[in-house]
Amino acid sequence: MSAPRGQAEASTGIDTTPPPSVEVLGVRLHDLSLAQLLERLQHGVLVTPNVDIIMRARTDPAFLELLNSADFSVCDSRIVQWACSFLGTPVRAKLSGSDVFPAFCAHHRDNALVRVYLLGARPGVAAMAQQRINRRLGREVVVGAHSPSFGFERNDAECRDIVARIEETGATVLAVGVGAPKQETWIMRWRPHLPGVRIFMGIGATIDFEAGAVRRAPPWVGRAGLEWLYRLLQEPRRLWRRYLIDDLPFLWLVLRQRLGLNTASRR
Template sequence: MHIEKSHQLRSPSKKNLFTVHYSLVNYESASDVLVEHASQNNSYGLSALAVHGLIESVWSKELNEKVNKIDMVVPDGQPVRWALNYFHKAKLSDRVYGPTLTLYVLKKASEQNLKVFLYGSKKSTLVKFEAFIRNNYPGVQICGIHADRFRDATEEEDLEDIQKINESGAHIVLVGRGCPRQERWVADHLGKVNAVMMAVGAAFDFHAGNVSQAPSWMQNLGLEWLYRLVKEPKRLWRRYLYTNSYFIYLFIKYSLKPLIIRTK
């Protein structure tokens, strides 16, 4: 049974960046809203969207529509934050990085003894991530785990997944399917899964200890992509070459737009 959202819950303001509607939040405000919805078992979606996911959403109308269905899209990357501050005077003091936001949410969920379901990634990663949560956030109840099939579920499988999650009593579903597969999953399950669904794929590998995070100075300078590229060049070179370049192109294009209009 789907539980309707309370109209009393706060809705963060949003700004359009290159056709994607980002919520203007920080770690505290975002995690407060998420845990508030979670405690009421509202069907609510979050995506932590960095440059890669933003540009994929610009290129694909279908993905763009799905991403913009998600209740809260947060600026995961520093370049996204910089662009929001530049174009909208958003005054965001920091990005809202998915793996870090996950820790904020887990801390608050632990204080309220909320139930968390882990959906996606590999079984070995889920086991390590579950252990990490139990060790660091003892108040959190892990009510279920489901490894990724690494393919689209059949209609029957999808219905089974929805039933499994809802019957577990999950308040929060952490979704780790990689961008943009996880964004599509969250958008497609709004109103079906009675929980807060957080698309935070990288959090699984980072907190499971599979992948090391970039040093804080690189993160602050928006160079995390470079750190990850050095670690996984074969997998990531094409992604960063095309999406980063196109982000720069769009930034310049939109920056020049007012000037072009004034000179016409």
């Protein structure tokens, strides 16, 4: 997913050395604080693996390769952060998309070169998020928003229309919130068609949170590692299988990694 970087970019003084990283069940995570991430995030692709994403990657080699090719891959789960510590490779921060994205927008409040486009959520929700963010920051940081149709990623004509919409706004940052692995796969597929966009982010449910369409868990719930339970109680019919079946083996697999019993290749 990484594109070659030209001499003009190299002359800006941006630190392009790879961030320090650790590995959980084959997925690489970069060990960065929020301040370090905001300083480094000048270009490239940001992904935010949580338990569900890591478990999906175990059974999808293409998705695993995609995650591990991202320029920035940060820990989006207190449980994953605890797992890193248990494995003897702690990461300094939990950096969910719903934390990073608003912090990024606030960090660039006065930077006219940062123009964000939101892609995702239900009809009208992305536009509402755009209004709320710009009102909060006092600048048109978000220059466009679009809620695509269900299954849009399989429709090349619709995707090309979305690309044209993004290009028309002059956006330099694209935040995609359509869930994993769809958002990361879409970014990989269409990134070459968006030369004006320097930063791509997969941000999951963040657009819903920013619009006020879905209530985020209180901070103490996140600190306790129970944000998954909070979301499950909000949307049980959609999320019960993910959290109670698909993600359940995670801790057992981490224990196996600690004991050196997993067969996944190290990267």
